[in-house]
Amino acid sequence: MSAIQRRLARFNRTFANRFVGPVLTRMPGFGAVLHVGRKSGRVYRTPVKVFKRDGNYVLSLPYGPQSDWVRNTIAGGGCELHTRGKLIRLDQPQVFTDPQQSVVPAPLRPLLRRFKAFDFIELRPVDAATSTTAPVRP
Template sequence: MSGTTGTSGASVQRRLARFNRRFANRFVGPVLTRMPGFGAVVHRGRKSGRTYRTPVKVFRKGPHYVMSLPYGPQSDWVRNTLAHNGCELRTLGRRIQLADPRVYVDERQAVVPAPLRPLLRRFKAFDFIELRPVAAVEEVPAKRT
């Protein structure tokens, strides 16, 4: 019976991920990625080669960047990042080339600030991806209005 619960939980996560990818990210993403602790991963599709932009929660672990994976490591952006051995992170007006992705599970959520742990625990977000910067930080030019 517990296998059934796990499967339906994963199914709910995948449906939520699909909804966010198709609708919510388009509206919330541009605002959210300008806030401290958030960013956008720019990655290339494994088959299409198309460029995608996915909002993420970003943490620092020494020189490395770590993102929580609330929808698990099966997310398209994670699979694309692994396939291409890296991605670009846009955060707080900077573009950072990242490489050497490493997916891991941490039920203690050691990289997550203590006040955020209960929220991520609620979503059972124990999966993370860690990447190292490979290029100097580049400032993104401000958009002219």
């Protein structure tokens, strides 16, 4: 991650996410990941860009797979996604790189390409009836 990307990520985490996050969860293609801190145990809420693929959820990683929320999600074995008024439990996180951005709708590819967002995380929705993992709650 470049110095500019690190500064933008820090600014978003500190200021922008607090104001934009609640609005984005209601918009198509956006959501907020609820994840538990690896060390603190605290619940965090991070706005994300959401795509669907074969029944799974794919989230763009514009700041790369080393972002705290990604590391928390992997360490916790999943997260919850708040999108379009629904709270969805997700597990089996798989990080992958897709230089062609084939998981992204064609009109959005130039924007994500501009941010060099070629990394993604894919998660499977958890069937509440068979789940053995505890939900994340803010």
